[in-house]
Amino acid sequence: MALISREMLSLIGAACLWLPLLAEVVAEDSYLNEVQNSVPLSCSEGFTELGYYNGTVSQTDSGAPCLKWTEFPDYVMQYPGRGLGDHSYCRNPDRESNPWCFFRQSSGAIGWAYCDCHQGAARLVGSSTSGSGRVEIYLNGQWGAVCNSHWTDRDASVICRQLGLGDIGTALQHSQFGSGSGLFHYERLGCRGDEGTLMKCQSRTFVTGDCSHGNEAALVCAPPEGSGPPLRLVGGEEDFEGRVEVFHAGRWGTVCDDQWDDRDAEVVCRQLGFGFSEFSKQQRHRLCLPCEADRFSEE
Numbered sequence: 001m002a003l004i005s006r007e008m009l010s011l012i013g014a015a016c017l018w019l020p021l022l023a024e025v026v027a028e029d030s031y032l033n034e035v036q037n038s039v040p041l042s043c044s045e046g047f048t049e050l051g052y053y054n055g056t057v058s059q060t061d062s063g064a065p066c067l068k069w070t071e072f073p074d075y076v077m078q079y080p081g082r083g084l085g086d087h088s089y090c091r092n093p094d095r096e097s098n099p100w101c102f103f104r105q106s107s108g109a110i111g112w113a114y115c116d117c118h119q120g121a122a123r124l125v126g127s128s129t130s131g132s133g134r135v136e137i138y139l140n141g142q143w144g145a146v147c148n149s150h151w152t153d154r155d156a157s158v159i160c161r162q163l164g165l166g167d168i169g170t171a172l173q174h175s176q177f178g179s180g181s182g183l184f185h186y187e188r189l190g191c192r193g194d195e196g197t198l199m200k201c202q203s204r205t206f207v208t209g210d211c212s213h214g215n216e217a218a219l220v221c222a223p224p225e226g227s228g229p230p231l232r233l234v235g236g237e238e239d240f241e242g243r244v245e246v247f248h249a250g251r252w253g254t255v256c257d258d259q260w261d262d263r264d265a266e267v268v269c270r271q272l273g274f275g276f277s278e279f280s281k282q283q284r285h286r287l288c289l290p291c292e293a294d295r296f297s298e299e
Contacts (some may be wrong), residue, residue, distance in 0.1 A: 055089065057089065058101070063116070065088065069084040079093035092129060148173055149187065155191045155217070156195065156220075157169040158189070162198060166221050166222075168230050170220050170222060187204060187209060188204070189203070190203025193242075229248065232274060240272075
């Protein structure tokens, strides 16, 4: 059976898909204007010279995950060479001005929708300076906070990098920047520390527990005061392990493992606010540094 055309799907589902969405856009108009005026669009950098979107946004404007294009082989064959393949990234093979994708509705039916270029945008609020503030994330038409229960310097550094405020961020556990709207999007970002944007942090966890006013994550885009050379651990599964990197002359670089021992590892753990348990060198080019997670002992 030939694949139902996107235009047909549009006519069938218009009332269900677009009327609630339009109402939401009107209700959140001030939010949307603020996003458009202050935050770079995540889709805008993904367009090729020929007008085809080639970025990595993979959610619709209502927050639904996109389906893989390979689930629609007839469509892939209809538009060869237009970037469709074994992925779920938004595309515009028909040269629509906005990228779009197919998605599965709650009823189980297949629909299509434009993608939200603002998903995952970040901003800092509550501060008189641009390099610090309470962290808010834009998802599904609303700004929401990040809970500070799992908030780390890794997460803060990724937000600073995404906002173009440098590669070093310091997580503030007790925000002095006031409370937000009460909406929380994330309980944990789970960033490794070297991602370019928070949407690339693979361990993001949506809020499932209690997170109330006073628990909003905040940051300052600068290294901790009096802590010595900026250090970070990247590539590990947890916040307290990873490859050791030091920030020098405006760049992050790895520490060579020649003459690297437990005493060095203990100093790094202490500077990062962790206790030290043991050191194991898994590979010559990769320094694995397990530390006791003293920072989160209260949990």
